[in-house]
Amino acid sequence: MTHTDNVSDSARHPHWAAAVLGLAERILGPAHPPIALHEYPAPERSFEYRADAGTLTVRATDAVAAAVGLHTYLRQVCAVTVDWDARLPLPVPAFPDTPPAHRTAEVDQVYYLNFCTTGYTSPYWGWDEWERETDWMALHGVTTPLTAVGHEAVLRDAYTRLGLSDDQARAFIGGPGYLPWHHMGNLDHFAGPLPASWADTHLELGRRILERQRSLGMTPVLPGFTGHVPPALAPAGPGGRTRTRTWQGLVTHVLDPADPLYADVGARITRSQRELLGTDHLYAIDPFIEMVPVDADPSFPAAIAAATLEGLTRADPEAVWTMQSWPFSYQRSFWSDERVTAFLDAIPDERLLLLDLFAEREPQWTRFDSFGDKTWIWCALLNFGGRTDPMADLQGTLDRVNAAKAARNRPAGIGLAMEATRNNPAFFDLVIDQAWTRTERVERDWLPGFVERRYGRGHDPSLLEAWRGLLATVHAVPDTFRHPADQHGVLGQRPHYRDLADPGELRARVAARVWYAWPDLLRAWERLVGAAENTPGLADGPLGRDLADVAMAVLLRVADHRYLELVEGVAREGTVPQEELADFLAVFDHLDALLATRPEYTYRNWEDQAASWAAGEEDRRVLLDNARRILTVWTVPGDGQLDDYASRMWAGLVGDYYRSRWQLWARELGSAASDPAGVAARLDRALLEREEEFLARGVPDPPQESGDVVARSRALLDRYGRTERP
Incomplete structure (x- = not known):
């Protein structure tokens, strides 16, 4: 109307x-x-x-x-x-x-998404999900979204024009679930090949997304060329045109920037992108993400910059390079102040948009005097792999945003660069609100409005008190934690027996994960559950997710302490206390049953969404493999590279996959102290078999009746919420 x-x-x-x-x-x-x-x-x-x-x-x-x-x-x-x-x-x-x-x-631009987001949250989304997400972007002021959907079709087009066959190009691109890391140059020929049907359908999906974003006034950022090429196009080795580099045990090939092919390939990809998807002249290119340059010469990064810009501007004279600052903090031992300054100085100011990716924890703008006169955006990252343990530092993050706004060279924008969305809504809402407002104190100035909007006007007053309790506990992560999400505990980790050698060190780690007054978290949980019981139907909305989140925060710490008690008992007595073991494994069952009441926390939905894109049995095999692999072993079983990096607390993973691994751990726990090497080797073999089985079969179908989140929350609160410690 x-x-x-x-x-x-x-x-x-x-x-x-x-x-x-x-x-x-x-x-x-x-x-x-x-x-x-x-x-x-x-x-x-x-x-x-x-x-x-x-x-x-x-x-x-x-x-x-x-x-x-x-x-x-x-x-x-x-x-x-x-x-x-x-x-x-x-x-x-x-x-x-x-x-x-x-x-x-407050700022002109709002940046949104990270390459990893399209691997950990949205790899299998269709138009319905992207339409709603684009609406969310517009309503929250997003001006500059990273939009990678359809880029695989661009690469296929470019590489076939450069002489590869269609099969060669799709094999190089690899599995659909791993496209973000291919686009950043971290891997190739992995977990694929890319189904031909996927490239076709996602080109159309990408066009539709971009059309909607542009109609709503956004300026999308599209991927660009990182120097990473198919070996068939430019062989490595003596006399070859590429050099190899390794990321998480995976080998890729990169061109020497002095080779004319570097700019040629960059220009070809940019032209294909313009032809297939159009352009808004912003190109996301991260040639050094978690991989130091293949040449240690201080001038080498500047040569990469020159070759990158030549390829871009040859195809698009208005091109602007959008780049993450992540390498400067992640591999600081290489990226000295001098190296970073020399690299950035090699890029004209008008050609660069710099994303200070992890500014809520490791800001680089303070290190480099607001990046001189470069245009930059303050970004929040928070979660790694989409880990679901709800924790953040809300007030500390707000203070850092406000400090950036007062910088000599103020940020042109504020961004959300999380590795996954759909978690910790309070953190991301607070940050993105700062693009249009200035908040000083979270509890006084922002939290009451957040609670009112989340639950509706006239809500139960205990809901605000509950959130004040959460703000003082799980949302007050101390500065001593570099990555708050690293403190996600043992439940989703690959089991081992190493802690038996030093239970004291384990106790210190477990204690550090409860940096707040434990009863305060339990009271917040009690208030949320009570409000849900007093207002029938309220848990059908956001409160249902909040109940699951807080139960997760409590039960993960309970699991940590029960694990600690088991390890200390075995180290002290040499035998496994069976009652404590049963209590430990019960946490998996109880948390899994609660999570099963929430579709967003149900693993089966992830697999089903992946499989829905299959055009045939081979496509289905690749898609299911990708969906299972990335949330568990990530690369290959047994390599120890990125096991359980995502550590999702999802129904099915918790009650089946994670629990079964800890059962294998418990099987020989009593012998671990007397024969540590032999028992560890047998556990590794058993875990390897379990991981291979999961990749082949996934998890069993869940029960048809998932239960009620409020009733299950009350039952868990009665069982776990009455103690003075976890």
């Missing part, structure tokens, strides 16, 4: 109006109250909204600002929000009157 005032056609019909009204219809339903959209001339990204006589009027400088204006009205006036857990359409039968409210963006 639309409304127009008696104004000029240009004011009445901004060129972006149809796209924003389509967004409004998707989130409010086709019978939503009237909305009028007008241009708002201003030097900076801004909006103004007012509502009178049942009509909402939004004036905005652009489509993204209009979407944020609409969402701000819904959040501030109607107390509803479109977050990852929202049920749509939102319940807004009428627009309450409100006087004009104006807002100007």
Whole structure:
């Protein structure tokens, strides 16, 4: 439904109006109250909204600002929000009157996504998921999304034009579940080949996503060439044109930047991309992600920069290189201040957009004086692999955002560069809100509004008290933890017997994971469960996820302590205390049953979504292998490279895969102290067999009845929530 005032056609019909009204219809339903959209001339990204006589009027400088204006009205006036857990359409039968409210963006750009996100969250999404995600982006002010869907078809086109066969190109690209790491140059010929049907369908999907993003005023970032090429195109070895490098045990081939083929391939890929997907002149290229340059000469990175820019600008004279700062912190032993400065100085300021990827924990802007005069974006990362243990440092993160805004060379934007979405909504909502507002204190200035929007106006007051408890506990990770998600505990880890040699060190690690007052977390859990019981139906929305998250936070620490008690008992007595072992394994069963009540925490859905893209049995084999592999062994069983990196607490993984491994561990626990080498070798063989079995078969079908999240939460609270320690 639309409304127009008696104004000029240009004011009445901004060129972006149809796209924003389509967004409004998707989130409010086709019978939503009237909305009028007008241009708002201003030097900076801004909006103004007012509502009178049942009509909402939004004036905005652009489509993204209009979407944020609409969402701000819904959040501030109607107390509803479109977050990852929202049920749509939102319940807004009428627009309450409100006087004009104006807002100007704190920063011009909002960056969104990480290459890894399309491996850990969205590799198997279709249009329905991407349409909703793109709407979420617009409503939260995203201007600059990384959009990699369809790039595999670009690579196939480019490499076949360069002389490879279709089979060679698809073999080089590898499995669909691992495309992000191929695009970053970390691997090739892995877990594939890429199904031909996948490249075709995802080219069309990518076009559709980009069309929607562009219609909503976004400027997508598309992948570019990293120097990583098929060996068939440029062989390695003596007299060859490439050199090899290794990432997590996987070997890839990179061209020498002095070779003319470097710029030729870069230009060809950029041309194919423009022909197939268009361009907005932003190209994500990370030639050194977790791999130091193959030549230690300090001038070598500058040569990479020159060859990269030559290939880009030959095909697109307006090209801007978008690059992550991650290597500068991840491999700081190589990336000295001098090396980083020399590399960045080799790239003209107007040709670079730099992403300070892990700025909430390891900011690089403070190290390099706000990157001189380079354009940069402050980004939050938080989770690695999409680990589901809910923890963050909300106030510390906010303080770091505010410090960046006061920098000499202020960030051009704020970004979310998480390795996976759909977890820890409070953290990501807080960060992205700072693009359009300035918050000083989380508890005072932001948390009450977050709770009201999440649960609705007039919610049970105990919900705010519960979140205050979470803010003081799991959302107050101390600075001593470099990666908060690394503290995810033993439940999802590959078992071993090494802790028997030093139970004291294990005790210190386990104690460090409870840096807060344990009873405070239990009281927060009690309040959430009580509110769910007092308000029937509330747990059908976001509260249901929150119940699962807090139960997860509690039970993972319980598992840590029960594991510690087992290890200490065996080290002390030489025998396995059977009652303690049963209590330890029971945690897996209880957590699995609770997670099974939530579809977003059910492993089977991941596999089913992957298999839905199969055009035949061979496609299905590749897709299921990729889905299973990346969440468990990541590379190959037994190599020890990235085992359980994602460590997802999902029903099926917890109760079947993780539990079965710990059962194997327990089988010879009593003998581990007397024959550590022999028992460890037998455990490794048994785990290897279990991992191979999982890759071949996945997990059994879950029971048809998954139960009720509130009832299961109450049962777990009664069982685990009455102790003064985990």
